[in-house]
Each structure stands twice: as C-alpha cells, then as structure tokens.
Amino acid sequence: MGVHENTYDSSLGAYLLLLPTLAAIIAFLYYPSLQTLRFSFFQTFLFGQNTRFVGLTNFTDLLGSQVYLTSVGLTMAFAVIVVIGSLAVGLLVAFLLYEVSDGKAAYLIAAIWPYALPTAVAGTVLLFLAHPSVGIYTHYLEAWFGIELDWFTVGWQGFAVVTVAAIWKQVGYNVIFMLAALNNVPESLNEACRLDGIETWRRLVRVYLPLMSPTLVFLVVINTIYAFFGSFALIDLMTQGGPTNATNLMIYQLYRDAFQFNNLGLASAQSVILFVLVAGLTFVQLRVSDRYAHY
Amino acid sequence: MSLDTNDIATDVRERGPLSAIADTQVLPAQWRVHLGLITSVLVMASPLLLAFVMSTQTVPEVYDITDISVGTDGLANYAEVFTRYGMASYMFNSLVMSIVVTVAKIAVSLLAAVALVFYDFRFKNAIFFLILFTLMFPVPVRIVPLYEMMAALGWTNTLLALTGPYVASATAVFLLRQHFMSIPDSLVESAKVDGVGPLRFLWKVLIPMSRGMISGLSVITFIYAWNQYLWPLIVVSDQSKQVVQVGMKYLQSVGNAGQTDWGLIMAGAVLTRLPPLLALIVFRGPLLETFGLSE
Amino acid sequence: MxxxxxxxxxxxxxxxxxxxxxxxxxxxxxxxxxxxxxxxxxxxxxxxxxxxxxxxxxxxxxxxxxxxxxxxxxxxxxxxxxxxxxxxxxxxxxxxxxxxxxxxxxxxxxxxxxxxxxxxxxxxxxxxxxxxxxxxxxxxxxxxxxxxxxxxxxxxxxxxxxxxxxxxxxxxxxxxxxxxxxxxxxxxxxxxxxxxxxxxxxxxxxxxxxxxxxxxxxxxxxxxxPATRFVAEFIGSPGMNTVEGVLERRGDSVHVTWGENSVPLPSPVSDSVTSHAGDRVVLGVRPEDLSQEMNGPLSMDVTVTEPLGDSLLTRGTVGDTEMEVSLPPRSAVEVGDVLSLTADPERLHLFDPEAGGAFYHSAENVASESTDQPAHEAQWNTT
Missing domain, CATH: 3.40.50.300 (P-loop containing nucleotide triphosphate hydrolases)
Known part of the structure; x- marks a missing residue:
C-alpha cells in the first residue's frame, strides 16, 4: 500500500502512536458495546439495585409487546419518510444551486447556512412556530388553507410535525454533499448535453443522478442512521413520544426504559435490537448499491 | 459554471442547439431557477428568521400571533436569559466541552493516522478496520453500560464524562489517513533521507501541509460536539454543569403567570444557534474545501 | 575515499x-x-x-x-x-x-x-x-x-x-x-x-x-x-544501425553479407574473428559512418528523409533491413531513390546475434584482443 508505509521502521513507535485511539475505542466503544449485549440477558430490579440472568426473556418480552412493536413500525415509517424527504428536498436545492449562474455565491451562503442547525434548536423553534395555540404557522395554515393543526392531541399530526422538523434539520447537510458531487460532474458532459439539447429534467435523472450515485449511497446510510439515532432531541423537546405514543420512536422508548424506569436490561436489549436493525439496513443498502451505483 | 437554463431546453427544440447557446448571453435570466431558489431558501430560513424576530418581542407581543415586526423588547430577552436563566453557564460549558473534544479528537487522530500511513506493522489492517467499525456504535447502542461506567468511575457531572466518549473518531482518522497518503512520495522520502523523526515530521511537515483539512475537520467536530443532546442529558444532572442543548429543555419550563415566555426561549435558541453559525461563517473556506466545494 | x-x-x-x-x-x-x-x-x-x-x-x-x-x-x-x-x-x-x-x-x-x-x-x-x-x-x-x-x-x-x-x-x-x-x-x-x-x-x-x-x-x-548491441543502439541519436548477416571469408578478406549487400572488414582480420567465418553475426555501423559512393557495396531504397539542418537523415531498406544514413545537408535525395552507399571501414562493429556482446571493433582490431577490456565486453557465445 504505497511507498509511505516504510518511512519509519519501529513497530513499537506505531503502537505508541495508536495507543490513545485504541485505548479510547476499547474503553468507550467496544467494551460498553459488549456490555450492552451482556446486560441484555439480565433483568433489573429495585431501580437497578439487583440483577438476574434471564436469557432471552428481555427480547421475547419486547417482541411480544404491542407498544414496542408499534414503536418499531413507527420508527421504520419515520426513517423512510425522513430519508426520502430530506434527500429529495436536498437534491432539488442542490440542483437549483448548481444550475443558477447569477448570484451563485450569495445563494450558496443562503442555502447552506441552516447546515449545522442543532437538533435541539430545530425542535424548540418549530415547537413554538407550529404551536397549536400560539404558533404563527398554525395560525396561517388555518387562516389560509382551513387546516386545523392540533398536533398535541392528534397522533398523526404529531408524527407529521416531528417528521417535517427532522427533514428541515437535515436538508442543509444533504445539500452540501450533493452540491459537491454535482461539481464533480465533468464540464464536458454538460457541454455535450447542451449541444444535444437535453431537457433539464432528463439531464438530472439520466446524467447527474447516476454520476452522483456514490454520494447518494453515502447519504442514504448517513440519513438512515440520523433518523434512527439523531432524532432523539426532537422527540424529547417536542412531543415526549406523544400524543398517545404516536411519536414514540425506538430511541425514545429506549431512553425511557433506561433512565425513567431504570429497566437497564430491557433497555440494553433495545440497544441490541437497534444495532442489529441499523447494521442490517446499512448492509442491505450497501449491497443494493453495489449492484446499481456507478463508482 | 454552466450557462444554460430551464428555458434553453424548450427553446432548443424550436430553434436548434446552437441558437440556444448564443441566446444565453441575452436571456432575461433563469427566472424559474431563481424563483425556486428564493422559495426554498426562504422556506428553510424562515423558522430561524421568525425565531429571531420573536426573540425581541415582549410576552404580549409574542401572543399577538400575527405580529411579526421586530419587538419593543430589544435585547432584553437575551440579557435576561443570560443572567437569570443560566444561559451564560450553559454556553460556557458547551464551549469548553466542544473545544476539548475538538482538540483531543484531532490530536489523537493525527497520531493514529501517522501510524497507519507511515509505518508498517503487524495487524495494521485489522486495527484500521477496528477503528472504522466503531461507526456502527453510536451512543444509543452502548448508552446503558457507558452511563454505568461513568457512574462507577464517579465521572458523572464532569468534563471527563462529557468528552471522553467522543475522543476516538473513525471519521477523523479516515480523512487524515486519506490526506496523508496523498502527500507526494518524494517529500516523504526526502524526510527519510534527512533522518527526520516521526513527531518532527508530523509537526513541521504534515500539520502545516494539512492545514485546510485540519481546520475543516475542526469545524465539523466543534459543531458536532456543540450539538450533542442525549449524552449530556443523561450523564449531567447538575444544572450548573449542563450544556446549552439540554439548557433549551430547561428553558421550556420558564414562564410568567402560566404563560410560557416564548420570546425568552427563542432568544435562547438564537444564542444556541450562534456559535456553530459563526464557526461556519468564519471557516467556510476550509470547510467548503474539506467538502470539495471550493471554487 | x-x-x-x-x-x-x-x-x-x-x-x-x-x-x-x-x-x-x-x-x-x-x-x-x-x-x-x-x-x-x-x-x-x-x-x-x-x-x-x-x-x-x-x-x-x-x-x-x-x-x-x-x-x-x-x-x-x-x-x-x-x-x-x-x-x-x-x-x-x-x-x-x-x-x-x-x-x-x-x-x-x-x-x-x-x-x-x-x-x-x-x-x-x-x-x-x-x-x-x-x-x-x-x-x-x-x-x-x-x-x-x-x-x-x-x-x-x-x-x-x-x-x-x-x-x-x-x-x-x-x-x-x-x-x-x-x-x-x-x-x-x-x-x-x-x-x-x-x-x-x-x-x-x-x-x-x-x-x-x-x-x-x-x-x-x-x-x-559499445560493449553490447543494446548500448550501440541506445547511445547516439539516432542510434547505431545493426543488421544481421553472415561472416564470409573471400580469399584474404572477410565480409559481412546479407542479401545482395556485403561490407568488407579492413585487413588484416585477427584469427579470433576469422575463426567464426560462416557464422551469423550482427554488423553495427553508425548512420554518420555511412556515405554515398558510386558503385558502393550497399544499396538503399529511400523511404523517409528528415532534414535536420546540419545533416539530412535518410531512412530506407538495405536488403530487408531498415537502416539510417546521415548525409550532408541539402543532398539531392528523395523518397523512392536508390542510394549507393559505403561504410567507413574504420568504424565497423560486430556483435554476437544471440547474447548481443561485441567482439570486434574495426578501429581497434588489434586492441580488442588485448586484456584491457572487461571480460563481458568481448563475450562470444558459440551457438
């Protein structure tokens, strides 16, 4: 692998340089992850004071629990909508930014400044602006379109608002990566399209999307992980899983079982399920992309 | 960049490709592209702009929903949220946490990347894989044992607990490794013939030559650390040690006479948003370079 | 040191x-x-x-x-x-x-x-x-x-x-x-x-x-x-012409012959060379050591001419072999001409066709027998 690797001889030196990283990943990543697996076979009593080995009971309990299965279904739906929504909006904005010729720099700044929006800020701001009684969005939705938003009590509305918040928070990130991918399209291809008179829409679908596919695969994976793990602050600040568990995503259920009910074994089992689900999804996404993406 | 527009595509069919290209010089701009961009920029930015406007309003002004003029409260909400509601200490805690995480993560990853690129040793590929594979273990997957560990160590409510789990980074190691491998062979060999030791090589050659990449990574890491929510929520219970994202949650309960003081909360949200935004603006050069977006 | x-x-x-x-x-x-x-x-x-x-x-x-x-x-x-x-x-x-x-x-x-x-x-x-x-x-x-x-x-x-x-x-x-x-x-x-x-x-x-x-x-x-055929062809611009022929003894003189063409080696020729009469050899001669001469022993069908300013580089076939000759500038030569050429007898080289080693340089006909050259410069591979 290159000429570089023979620059320094001492193996000991290499291990010393790696020591901080290795120590940190073992202490804070591998050890706790294995512990999670171990904990998932135990049941916790008396607010975490006592434990007992129960084998797979935690898992069978979870898979038999209507609340948990609903949470899994909700999370899946949430992930699918958030991934597709944030990718679609991101692609639209990135493509417009790529196409525009006047004021490109100004648009670029205007479009990417929502990048790095803290999830907690996104949640808090939308909680207020879409508030059922004092929210300005709610007010105009009703005044202009006659839509009455009462998402503190109507389940599907709560789910919708949280989903919109999650998409909004993630779009800036997707725009940046998609624009980078678009900028890598060789200029000669653009010129060929212009000379051939290819329509804008066909150009996007037939030329740019295939060329962007490695970036799209990367973004699908990242956005999936975000939907599963990164949306916690939104739920915690906006709905606390309600109304009537309509936004009770798996990550929120896990948090409640672990830190409100002190049911550490059950929570660990949920961590394991989350891991298996996300790892499995990532694997499938990468396998599928192997077949369709143009690297 | 490309001069062509949505309009050209239609024109092309009528007049042939060459006339369309000639016309781009005098086109009345790409109005559809501009319209699309202005709309999407406004939609993405409006919640934050509204939040800022509301943050300057008094409580009665906030509850007058359709009033979206700049309020009469000026910066009073900001002063109050800073002095009376602990925002100053939340922000300070967040700042310390983010800087420590950024510096430690970059330092530790630089050392690891040097080992992975410039040394040849046993288990090198295995170790690299071990580092990359940590991507599969976000905090929620190991949250219960990680918390138990911090509690056992007596680290809860300390900076150690806030920063430790973030020190090792697959992304930083991966990006720095890629960057080091792109340094020309002859520069590395020249150092070897001159007998330049690894740490001196890192300090005098690699770091100066990777300035753009390191600043880009630093901004990303800083923003990532600043935006953390779930882990601080769990591991810090002492409100005076809490970070600003969780501070948003505490602010929600602020109110006078049963009315939530949304102006105050929006001021908090704007303040929370400010540091990552500043980092984004100040370091947009290296950041865009890291993303491959620089012109 | x-x-x-x-x-x-x-x-x-x-x-x-x-x-x-x-x-x-x-x-x-x-x-x-x-x-x-x-x-x-x-x-x-x-x-x-x-x-x-x-x-x-x-x-x-x-x-x-x-x-x-x-x-x-x-x-x-x-x-x-x-x-x-x-x-x-x-x-x-x-x-x-x-x-x-x-x-x-x-x-x-x-x-x-x-x-x-x-x-x-x-x-x-x-x-x-x-x-x-x-x-x-x-x-x-x-x-x-x-x-x-x-x-x-x-x-x-x-x-x-x-x-x-x-x-x-x-x-x-x-x-x-x-x-x-x-x-x-x-x-x-x-x-x-x-x-x-x-x-x-x-x-x-x-x-x-x-x-x-x-x-x-x-x-x-x-x-x-040049100690080997490779060196002969690599050094010089253009490199040395090399052509496969047969070493023939005609009375007192020794020739290298291919097709109708025959280049005589200057006399006397040492025994170590004459002993290989009848064998295949590679003759080497530089383009600048070839010149036009009426009724010369070589005839070249010209295929390309390259005026270099200070000389006219002319390429063609001699027998079946591609060769180059460096002629005085402004020589009246055109593609399709047949040139009659002769080689400077002082500047001929012979190489072993298999191993490629030189075993004869006419300029030092006698010297090549002496021991001042490294062994590998004069290896002869009997095949």
Missing part, C-alpha cells in the same frame, strides 16, 4: 526482478551517470543506494563502509528528486535547513553560513525567503540542489533532476551542474533516461538494461566501442 561500491546487488519485487546482480563502482569524486530506458532498474538501483529500498541480495559500500542495512539517514547521502520534493509551506531557506535540524553537530551560525555558501554557489541568494510556489521550475531545482549542498554529504544521488524542466532550461541547468561538480568534486551518482544528458555530464556512464549493467565507460568510449 568516498566512493560507492555495490556487489551483486539484487532487488526483486514479488516475482519481478528490477535489479539483477549489479556490480557498480563509483570512484571518489567521480560523476557517474546511470542511464537506460524506463523500467530498466536504474531508479531502483539509486533508491537501493539511498536506503529507500532494501536489497534482496548483495551489498552496498559507501565511503568504504558497508551500509547495506543502515538507515537512509545514517548513510550520509543527499538525494535530489525529479519533482524537487520541496515542502510547499516552507521558504527556500527553511527547505534547505530542515534536514539539518536533526543533525545536532551544527550550530545556528554554521547552518547560516552553509546556506549562504550554497546560495552563493547556486545564485539563489535573493530567493531564500520565498516559498516554492513563488519560484520557477529552474529556481525550485536550484533550491533542491541547495538542500543537498548544505548537508555536505559523502555522495549526491540525483534522480532525473532535470526531466521536469523545459528543453532550454534543461540545457542550461546541465551546464551548471557540470560546473558545480567541477567546483565541488563530490562523488555523484546521477540517474537519467536521456542519453544526451548522460554523455554530456558523466565522467563515466553506466548503461543499464533489463536490470543489468551493460557497460561502464567514459562517454566517448561508450560511443566508439
């Missing part, structure tokens, strides 16, 4: 042999050029000497010390790279002193003095505070050489240092390098693929091909008496 000696140096990568048993001796203060086509193993040889590669077999001595397994830094060599290898973020001065930083034997004053000296020699005093991006290619190369100079090493190793420069600058830097070596007399091994560079710079030139040294000799000798 600060020479370089390699003994049976071998370097294999996987199953490719890059360097196949090289015995090379660079004398103290000598400028030796290692030349050969790309992929011949010359750069690998240089990297083995620098310690950037470790040999599969064999030994390396620098300044009478065996350094085969010594680290590059401890070999006291300085290397100049093809792409200069300057650190982009350091000024010329910092680039020149960076390598010294680890050698603690110098005080700051000494370092400053060395840089000043090197800068004066290379005429880059005004450029010392610029970064590489503010320097032209030629200036960057001077800084790179300056970096080697300040280290005052036992030997300089140069890896195609001029090939990134444009043609004009290359000629100029070539002259400056020669002058510099005249002044310093530091043992230098210089690798290039450009035979003109090799001929003009080298005290001696080593021609390498397929991982092996073909011949080591002063430039003129390399040209006059």
């Amino acid at each position: 600060t020479g370089i000696t390699t003994t049976d140096l071998v370097k294999r990568f996987e199953d490719v042999t890059a360097v196949g048993g090289v015995d090379l001796n660079v004398k103290d203060g000598e400028f030796l050029v290692l030349v050969g086509p790309s992929g011949c193993g010359k750069s690998t040889t240089l990297r083995l000497l620098a310690g950037l590669e470790s040999p599969t077999k064999g030994s390396i001595e620098i300044a009478d010390e065996v350094v085969t397994t010594v680290s590059p830094a401890a070999r006291d060599v300085a290397m100049v790279f093809q792409n200069y290898a300057l650190y982009p973020h350091m000024t010329a001065r910092e680039n020149m002193t960076f390598g010294l930083g680890t050698a603690t034997e110098f005080t700051d004053d000494e370092v400053a003095e060395r840089v000043a000296d090197a800068a004066e020699i290379l005429d880059i005093e005004d450029l010392l505070d610029r970064t590489p991006s503010a320097l032209s290619g030629g200036e960057q190369q001077r800084v790179a050489i300056g970096r080697a100079l300040v280290r005052d090493p036992e030997v300089f190793l140069m890896d195609e240092p001029l090939s990134n420069l444009d043609a004009k600058l290359r000629v100029q830097m070539r002259a400056e390098l020669a002058e510099l070596h005249e002044q310093l007399r530091t043992t230098t091994l210089y690798v290039t693929h450009d035979q003109v560079e090799a001929m003009t710079l080298g005290d001696r030139v080593a021609v390498m091909y397929d991982g092996e040294i073909q011949q080591v000799a002063p430039p003129q000798r390399l040209y006059d008496a």
Whole structure:
C-alpha cells in the first residue's frame, strides 16, 4: 500500500502512536458495546439495585409487546419518510444551486447556512412556530388553507410535525454533499448535453443522478442512521413520544426504559435490537448499491 | 459554471442547439431557477428568521400571533436569559466541552493516522478496520453500560464524562489517513533521507501541509460536539454543569403567570444557534474545501 | 575515499526482478551517470543506494563502509528528486535547513553560513525567503540542489533532476551542474533516461538494461566501442544501425553479407574473428559512418528523409533491413531513390546475434584482443 508505509521502521513507535485511539475505542466503544449485549440477558430490579440472568426473556418480552412493536413500525415509517424527504428536498436545492449562474455565491451562503442547525434548536423553534395555540404557522395554515393543526392531541399530526422538523434539520447537510458531487460532474458532459439539447429534467435523472450515485449511497446510510439515532432531541423537546405514543420512536422508548424506569436490561436489549436493525439496513443498502451505483 | 437554463431546453427544440447557446448571453435570466431558489431558501430560513424576530418581542407581543415586526423588547430577552436563566453557564460549558473534544479528537487522530500511513506493522489492517467499525456504535447502542461506567468511575457531572466518549473518531482518522497518503512520495522520502523523526515530521511537515483539512475537520467536530443532546442529558444532572442543548429543555419550563415566555426561549435558541453559525461563517473556506466545494 | 561500491546487488519485487546482480563502482569524486530506458532498474538501483529500498541480495559500500542495512539517514547521502520534493509551506531557506535540524553537530551560525555558501554557489541568494510556489521550475531545482549542498554529504544521488524542466532550461541547468561538480568534486551518482544528458555530464556512464549493467565507460568510449548491441543502439541519436548477416571469408578478406549487400572488414582480420567465418553475426555501423559512393557495396531504397539542418537523415531498406544514413545537408535525395552507399571501414562493429556482446571493433582490431577490456565486453557465445 504505497511507498509511505516504510518511512519509519519501529513497530513499537506505531503502537505508541495508536495507543490513545485504541485505548479510547476499547474503553468507550467496544467494551460498553459488549456490555450492552451482556446486560441484555439480565433483568433489573429495585431501580437497578439487583440483577438476574434471564436469557432471552428481555427480547421475547419486547417482541411480544404491542407498544414496542408499534414503536418499531413507527420508527421504520419515520426513517423512510425522513430519508426520502430530506434527500429529495436536498437534491432539488442542490440542483437549483448548481444550475443558477447569477448570484451563485450569495445563494450558496443562503442555502447552506441552516447546515449545522442543532437538533435541539430545530425542535424548540418549530415547537413554538407550529404551536397549536400560539404558533404563527398554525395560525396561517388555518387562516389560509382551513387546516386545523392540533398536533398535541392528534397522533398523526404529531408524527407529521416531528417528521417535517427532522427533514428541515437535515436538508442543509444533504445539500452540501450533493452540491459537491454535482461539481464533480465533468464540464464536458454538460457541454455535450447542451449541444444535444437535453431537457433539464432528463439531464438530472439520466446524467447527474447516476454520476452522483456514490454520494447518494453515502447519504442514504448517513440519513438512515440520523433518523434512527439523531432524532432523539426532537422527540424529547417536542412531543415526549406523544400524543398517545404516536411519536414514540425506538430511541425514545429506549431512553425511557433506561433512565425513567431504570429497566437497564430491557433497555440494553433495545440497544441490541437497534444495532442489529441499523447494521442490517446499512448492509442491505450497501449491497443494493453495489449492484446499481456507478463508482 | 454552466450557462444554460430551464428555458434553453424548450427553446432548443424550436430553434436548434446552437441558437440556444448564443441566446444565453441575452436571456432575461433563469427566472424559474431563481424563483425556486428564493422559495426554498426562504422556506428553510424562515423558522430561524421568525425565531429571531420573536426573540425581541415582549410576552404580549409574542401572543399577538400575527405580529411579526421586530419587538419593543430589544435585547432584553437575551440579557435576561443570560443572567437569570443560566444561559451564560450553559454556553460556557458547551464551549469548553466542544473545544476539548475538538482538540483531543484531532490530536489523537493525527497520531493514529501517522501510524497507519507511515509505518508498517503487524495487524495494521485489522486495527484500521477496528477503528472504522466503531461507526456502527453510536451512543444509543452502548448508552446503558457507558452511563454505568461513568457512574462507577464517579465521572458523572464532569468534563471527563462529557468528552471522553467522543475522543476516538473513525471519521477523523479516515480523512487524515486519506490526506496523508496523498502527500507526494518524494517529500516523504526526502524526510527519510534527512533522518527526520516521526513527531518532527508530523509537526513541521504534515500539520502545516494539512492545514485546510485540519481546520475543516475542526469545524465539523466543534459543531458536532456543540450539538450533542442525549449524552449530556443523561450523564449531567447538575444544572450548573449542563450544556446549552439540554439548557433549551430547561428553558421550556420558564414562564410568567402560566404563560410560557416564548420570546425568552427563542432568544435562547438564537444564542444556541450562534456559535456553530459563526464557526461556519468564519471557516467556510476550509470547510467548503474539506467538502470539495471550493471554487 | 568516498566512493560507492555495490556487489551483486539484487532487488526483486514479488516475482519481478528490477535489479539483477549489479556490480557498480563509483570512484571518489567521480560523476557517474546511470542511464537506460524506463523500467530498466536504474531508479531502483539509486533508491537501493539511498536506503529507500532494501536489497534482496548483495551489498552496498559507501565511503568504504558497508551500509547495506543502515538507515537512509545514517548513510550520509543527499538525494535530489525529479519533482524537487520541496515542502510547499516552507521558504527556500527553511527547505534547505530542515534536514539539518536533526543533525545536532551544527550550530545556528554554521547552518547560516552553509546556506549562504550554497546560495552563493547556486545564485539563489535573493530567493531564500520565498516559498516554492513563488519560484520557477529552474529556481525550485536550484533550491533542491541547495538542500543537498548544505548537508555536505559523502555522495549526491540525483534522480532525473532535470526531466521536469523545459528543453532550454534543461540545457542550461546541465551546464551548471557540470560546473558545480567541477567546483565541488563530490562523488555523484546521477540517474537519467536521456542519453544526451548522460554523455554530456558523466565522467563515466553506466548503461543499464533489463536490470543489468551493460557497460561502464567514459562517454566517448561508450560511443566508439559499445560493449553490447543494446548500448550501440541506445547511445547516439539516432542510434547505431545493426543488421544481421553472415561472416564470409573471400580469399584474404572477410565480409559481412546479407542479401545482395556485403561490407568488407579492413585487413588484416585477427584469427579470433576469422575463426567464426560462416557464422551469423550482427554488423553495427553508425548512420554518420555511412556515405554515398558510386558503385558502393550497399544499396538503399529511400523511404523517409528528415532534414535536420546540419545533416539530412535518410531512412530506407538495405536488403530487408531498415537502416539510417546521415548525409550532408541539402543532398539531392528523395523518397523512392536508390542510394549507393559505403561504410567507413574504420568504424565497423560486430556483435554476437544471440547474447548481443561485441567482439570486434574495426578501429581497434588489434586492441580488442588485448586484456584491457572487461571480460563481458568481448563475450562470444558459440551457438
């Protein structure tokens, strides 16, 4: 692998340089992850004071629990909508930014400044602006379109608002990566399209999307992980899983079982399920992309 | 960049490709592209702009929903949220946490990347894989044992607990490794013939030559650390040690006479948003370079 | 003594042999050029000497010390790279002193003095505070050489240092390098693929091909008496014509014959040559040693003419063999003409058709029998 690797001889030196990283990943990543697996076979009593080995009971309990299965279904739906929504909006904005010729720099700044929006800020701001009684969005939705938003009590509305918040928070990130991918399209291809008179829409679908596919695969994976793990602050600040568990995503259920009910074994089992689900999804996404993406 | 527009595509069919290209010089701009961009920029930015406007309003002004003029409260909400509601200490805690995480993560990853690129040793590929594979273990997957560990160590409510789990980074190691491998062979060999030791090589050659990449990574890491929510929520219970994202949650309960003081909360949200935004603006050069977006 | 000696140096990568048993001796203060086509193993040889590669077999001595397994830094060599290898973020001065930083034997004053000296020699005093991006290619190369100079090493190793420069600058830097070596007399091994560079710079030139040294000799000798068919064809521009024929004895004289064409060797011919009468041989003759002559023994069908200004290079077939002849400029020759040619009898060479070794140079018909030539220059492979 290159000429570089023979620059320094001492193996000991290499291990010393790696020591901080290795120590940190073992202490804070591998050890706790294995512990999670171990904990998932135990049941916790008396607010975490006592434990007992129960084998797979935690898992069978979870898979038999209507609340948990609903949470899994909700999370899946949430992930699918958030991934597709944030990718679609991101692609639209990135493509417009790529196409525009006047004021490109100004648009670029205007479009990417929502990048790095803290999830907690996104949640808090939308909680207020879409508030059922004092929210300005709610007010105009009703005044202009006659839509009455009462998402503190109507389940599907709560789910919708949280989903919109999650998409909004993630779009800036997707725009940046998609624009980078678009900028890598060789200029000669653009010129060929212009000379051939290819329509804008066909150009996007037939030329740019295939060329962007490695970036799209990367973004699908990242956005999936975000939907599963990164949306916690939104739920915690906006709905606390309600109304009537309509936004009770798996990550929120896990948090409640672990830190409100002190049911550490059950929570660990949920961590394991989350891991298996996300790892499995990532694997499938990468396998599928192997077949369709143009690297 | 490309001069062509949505309009050209239609024109092309009528007049042939060459006339369309000639016309781009005098086109009345790409109005559809501009319209699309202005709309999407406004939609993405409006919640934050509204939040800022509301943050300057008094409580009665906030509850007058359709009033979206700049309020009469000026910066009073900001002063109050800073002095009376602990925002100053939340922000300070967040700042310390983010800087420590950024510096430690970059330092530790630089050392690891040097080992992975410039040394040849046993288990090198295995170790690299071990580092990359940590991507599969976000905090929620190991949250219960990680918390138990911090509690056992007596680290809860300390900076150690806030920063430790973030020190090792697959992304930083991966990006720095890629960057080091792109340094020309002859520069590395020249150092070897001159007998330049690894740490001196890192300090005098690699770091100066990777300035753009390191600043880009630093901004990303800083923003990532600043935006953390779930882990601080769990591991810090002492409100005076809490970070600003969780501070948003505490602010929600602020109110006078049963009315939530949304102006105050929006001021908090704007303040929370400010540091990552500043980092984004100040370091947009290296950041865009890291993303491959620089012109 | 600060020479370089390699003994049976071998370097294999996987199953490719890059360097196949090289015995090379660079004398103290000598400028030796290692030349050969790309992929011949010359750069690998240089990297083995620098310690950037470790040999599969064999030994390396620098300044009478065996350094085969010594680290590059401890070999006291300085290397100049093809792409200069300057650190982009350091000024010329910092680039020149960076390598010294680890050698603690110098005080700051000494370092400053060395840089000043090197800068004066290379005429880059005004450029010392610029970064590489503010320097032209030629200036960057001077800084790179300056970096080697300040280290005052036992030997300089140069890896195609001029090939990134444009043609004009290359000629100029070539002259400056020669002058510099005249002044310093530091043992230098210089690798290039450009035979003109090799001929003009080298005290001696080593021609390498397929991982092996073909011949080591002063430039003129390399040209006059190539030890192998490869050297004959590689050195010179254009290279030597080589043509397969049969060695025939006709009474007292000896000829090389192919088709209708026949070139006589000047008499007398030594026994070692005549003993091979009837065998296949390769005749070598340079384009400039062929000339037009009425009723000459060779006839060429002209296929291409290339006016080079000072001569007219004419290509054609003699018998079935492609040959080139260098004619006086403005000769009245056109494509399709049939030329009658003769070869300068003093400048003929014979090579073994199988092994490629030279066994006869007409200019030194007698001398070639003597022992002053290395054995491999006169090997005859009886087949």
